[in-house]
Amino acid sequence: MNSPQRMRRATIRDVARAAGVHPSTVSRALGNGGQANALVNAETRARILRIAAELNFRPDIAARTLKTGQSHTVGVLLPDLTNPLFPPIVRGLEDRFAEDGFVVLLGNTDDDAQRGELVLEGLLSRGVDALVVATARRDGTQFLELSRRLPIVLINRVFDDQLVPSVATDEVAGVRMAVEHVYRLGHRRIAHVAGPQDLSTGRNRYRGYVAEMGRLGLTVEDSMVCRAGLYSPDEGSRCARELLQGPHERPTAIVAANDMLAIGCYQALHALGLNCPEDVAIVGFNDAPFSDLLSPPLTSIRFPHYQVGLEAAQLVLERIADPSAPIKVIFLPPELVVRGSTCTKSTT
């Protein structure tokens, strides 16, 4: 409590005056460049740092930004933070960025073009050094253009031509793991409750199912696939009934495109008097937080969302450091979480 409370924050000039040096010396002493070790006398530097700390000095980033054009700030554009997919991603971004002194500016777009435009403006005018984009419905070319002026990293969204760095979870690999898992357990009649086919997730997961069935030498019968219109328990239930009640031989395993759909499958099984996993095994997708609370606990595919955030941040930092660095596209593999819905293991 020795320093008097001042309303105005201490500036670099205050520190300079107190240390009896020139402001620019202070600037150098604060090691802005990184190679600051040799730029200023060691003991002068020590004194300056001490005094700066005493005065509770904090560099004004606005001024630095104005001067250097670097805001040490990264904009994150996403549809809706409330979607449980995103918090771990944002957390990952933030954690990695924090290591390098970067901060995250958040922008929710609601997948609304107009709001998206507005939010984007807001971020750009604040001089973000880079952009992380996780919004789905947006004209790709727009980002391609932007990416020439600003490092941009896409999340869960890869351009076919791979001209923009991206990090995505490998959904196809995920479904393949699910199908292979039940195959190894002895199942041969493996059905798929597909997600909405107008969403990329629905399509990709369906493709993964088809691909893995092919690899295993199993034929994909039409009667073994049902497409849900929504990712909802009701649609899952409808599809499961259709798959289980048809005239064909009953499937012994169902791979659902999503945990919500899997819950619907549970309900259908229950209504039809069938047991899981004895009569029908079920695999979900996403490993939602409640998956292990169901009975039986749901086997599911878990995605490394936090790592996606970490990797994306890493990519951003690399491109800020060297904008001409090669464009990387990273696919992160998911993990199979085996629980009671596919294995009869007695739980105490």
Place this chain on the structure above:
Amino acid sequence: MNSPQRMRRATIRDVARAAGVHPSTVSRALGNGGQANALVNAETRARILRIAAELNFRPDIAARTLKTGQSHTVGVLLPDLTNPLFPPIVRGLEDRFAEDGFVVLLGNTDDDAQRGELVLEGLLSRGVDALVVATARRDGTQFLELSRRLPIVLINRVFDDQLVPSVATDEVAGVRMAVEHVYRLGHRRIAHVAGPQDLSTGRNRYRGYVAEMGRLGLTVEDSMVCRAGLYSPDEGSRCARELLQGPHERPTAIVAANDMLAIGCYQALHALGLNCPEDVAIVGFNDAPFSDLLSPPLTSIRFPHYQVGLEAAQLVLERIADPSAPIKVIFLPPELVVRGSTCTKSTT
């Protein structure tokens, strides 16, 4: 595609040159002050605005910040975005702030004092105009001091002396609603699975239970309360067994301090061969996203997290506009969501 692609963004000077006026005229035309209507000739102004739009001009906020000291940026300090409590709050903050052109800078502290300090520094040095604080473990006096220099709004954390504006959910009222609900259904032996008593949530909810039991003229017997050590299904199950198996008369309703604990109660009932809601009614707390997926669907207390965000942002904006505005402390009441775990209503 008529304007040539330039790397550097258009500045106020470019606009001035193109419009044949002085930069300061452009600055005025862009209506920074608000009372700009009379400061500049209407048609000159119109022309400038048109040209600005053509040139895709966006004011550099860093420069503006440097000049005015207002960054139109608000820092949000929270322990962990991954906690499902926070995304809707942040969303509410963002939505309200967006209306006034403010943007959210995110900072996760992990309730770690050191990291918290670092993050706080980062936000302050970026010149945030205000702070929204939702971290729990922090010396209150620190914020009291800060709040003299900067508008601060606390979330879910109220100082006894109410010297800092805050928005919080009314947890006591929530438990009271839960208890009253089952009372109205005819229950008299109402038990409570309390949360950890070293957390404010656990304490507040326990207090609410005691208060409402008192109001209803019911005595709080020791045997009707069990304290969980964690908010986990396992602890919930342990407590429920204790409550249900004791030598005393069995409770007919259990009010749990949290949905996780309520799930544990389900498991205990199941293990003991009891039915919900016929034998024992159960009320959860928080209305987690999975609550309506359980069987029976869980009656729970829902908190208006999104509104908390909205209100907090509103408070912040009010205090930015007038730092001497009166200090408000807002409690938002929760909502009772009645589902199958307390009412026998046949579900198709």
Place this chain on the structure above:
DNA sequence: CTGTTAGCGCGTTCAG
């Protein structure tokens, strides 16, 4: 190794 000078883009004086 340190002091000097200039300017980033904008808003706000103060004259005209």
Place this chain on the structure above:
DNA sequence: CTGAACGCGCTAACAG
């Protein structure tokens, strides 16, 4: 109503 000049706080370039 508009032009001119200045400075916010910091850093980069050039001298010394």
